[in-house]
Amino acid sequence: MAKIPSSSLEKLKELTNSISLELVFAEAGKDAGLLPLNNLFGQLEEHVAADWPEALTSGFGSFRALIDRVFENGGNFDATTITQLNGWVQWLVRCWDNLGLQQALPAHPQFGAPASTPAPVMLAAPTSVDLPEEPLVMNIESDGDLIREFTNESHEHLQNVELGILRMEENPNDKDTINSMFRAFHTFKGGSGFLNLKPINQLAHELESLLDLARKDVLVIDAEVINVILTGGDILAQFVTEIELQLVGTKPLQPFVVATRPLIARVHAIMNRGPSKAAAPVVAAPVPVNVVQMPPPAPTPVAAATPAPVSAGKPSQAQAGDAAAGGAGATSIKVDTVKLDSLIDLVGEMVIAQSLVSQHPDIKSIQNQQFIRNLSQLVRITNELQKTAMSLRMVPVRGTFQKMQRLVRDVAVKSGKQVELVTVGEETELDRTITEEISDPLVHMIRNSVDHGIEKPDDRIKKGKAPVGKVTLSAFHQGGSIVIQIQDDGAGLNKERILRKAVENGIIQPGQQLEDKDIFALIFAAGFSTAEVVTDLSGRGVGMDVVRRNIEKLRGKIEIQSTPDKGSIFTISLPLTLAIIDGMIVGVGHHRYIIPTLSVRESFRPTPEMLSTVQQRGEIVNVRGRISPLVRLHEVFGVQPQSTDPTQSIVIVIESGNDHRCLMVDHLIGKQEVVIKSLGETFKANKALAGAAILGDGRVGLIVDVDSLVKLKAAPIQKAA
């Protein structure tokens, strides 16, 4: 191992960086950047010392050869050379990294005469393993669609693998888990083999073989095995991500390399020591489970017997497993969201048409019993249909919760803590969009809980708690909304520190008396999260305002309860779906508008005493001591109202964040749950509207964007009228 002082290592890294920057300007057929490159490389060479490892010096030699070749070609780059130069720089970067970590050096790229294929781009650390990494080559033209399908499916399999690992950690001998992971890798192998994605195929094959041994009880699952499988899953995920990036065109199409050799070597190492441990007593019991799972035609003895010919047993077992899984789990199909949305649109229309028909006076006057029964049957069916249609968009939060398992595991390991994540109510269903959007805030909060809430094992024992911390993530229904709760049994929030910090940052006045709830809510205040807070307040302030904003964007809210040394509870309430809002329908002239009830605080008819003006233009309303500017909706929207006198109209107090306004409308029409529809691109620039909804009479009602109305203050209102 070479000893390069860290100071010169920094210098080397800097030079390497400059080289890669210069390379960006290199273009085939031009000489731009060649001289600076040569100069920089010269500087690099000056650092070469006699005690440098051969791998490094010979690598330098190959770069020199490349540069010389460019000079020989009349000073112009060609495409191959540029790719090779890039590959070389990447190799160099790896070298410095590995030297810094005291690891073996990667083999330097070999460039002979100008090669016909471009050198693969290195994505992950090359290794000291002798075999070269094989680049992954895709044939997009002929296999594009298939590859896309492959990557789509891969996500599912990768999730299965991840899940399996978590279960395996709890119960290493669970045959179901091993089988499901075996199937995942098997499918990977099949798919990649078919598409000729060799590196994926090889890796999946090795992992499959490993799990196969475990299935046959030849191999004991221990931490090393689990780790290898986890790493394997991660590498496969890396492949999939890269393929996807290239497919969508974010990255240019080119062969690429993800290091698989070291892992394969580890797999081999494990498999070689396998048989010696086969006699370990732990494994004996679960064998029959596997046998039971298989349908009669499958060769039963294969699983029970000691290493049978692998090739014979494997396919049939895999199929048997697949069939079993298919039969047991609920089946589902994937549907294009456009189709789904249009189905929901149509069902909504049908409900309206149905009510128009059944409410029609002529129909209502019909006294025929048979007809009335049939009509009410129709009403029932349409309502049921609507309910089903709306539920199509709902998915269980399971997927999101499962991601957290991995997160807790990683964060706990990194911070040297023992943490157990308990999830409750995974089957609770939420609108698909919400489950996606809630993921980031949850990650943030759970990371905080584990990283800062839960104490180190020693501290926990001192406090008389179990060394293993517990974070409970639960989801449940509560009064028309969905509640997601994160509860930890850690140290709890420190009220004094929050208060001190809030005073320091000017969020509250010194000496201000606040309730506990309000104190905890301070961590969500914008400007509370400063870099200093991260260390002082054990990080609880970091980006919490972003968390709150994200949740509010989903029309949800968040609350905190916390007890010192007992832990904290973060409660997020979310609407069941984003597609429906509770709206207040108001009338201005002969126009109707919908105001989201969530932003409405109250509505009333003002008395003359409540109104006053500033400079004869700015009108304000005094609502029980709270001063709120009056916004005339008819002026903002430029429509003819029934009355321009506020005392003859209705004033609605609307809120957005901490701001509020009094919105003047002619009258209230009613409250209704409406399905939000986008107004489309044409009205995108019209910030005053949040969308539209079909009202009970089949006409379109416009949903007012309260946020923009409240923020309207800066713009002179008269101008819009």
Add this chain to the structure above:
Amino acid sequence: MSTATIETRPGTTPSASGKYLTFVLGRESYGIPVLRIREIIRMTDITAVPRMPDYVKGVINLRGKVIPVVDLRIKFGLDKAETTERTCIVVVQVSLHAGNKGLMGLIVDAVEEVINIASSDVEATPDFGGKVETQYMIGMAKVRGTVKTLLDIDQIVAAETVVKIVAP
């Protein structure tokens, strides 16, 4: 259009042949490519959308979809007309920017017929000396002694045009 020179589009003439739906506005006749037309519906309740240019009449409910409606009379600067039995909304598919496609309704006095127009019948839009906005015209078609103006639907209702007018 305040500039005196108006760009004619001679290059569009060859592609102007094909089937067109013709409709009338007042005493003028216009054509739109038939492939762009999704359906023709009777005049219906339109919900006015505030803070939009006057030719954007509002939005309608087309079987659960909310689509914008443009009054071509106002867009072309014609006098207002009473809604009659024959007034209808032609629902067309338009390409909005960023490659998105959307539906839009056009209010016309009456639809006439679908005609086949050969490229030899089409002449480039002449220069009206700045009096007429010609950027959304494909050309002028001579059909049985009358002249019909062929419209480029995307240009008429291009979202950019709408946005430009709305922006304060």
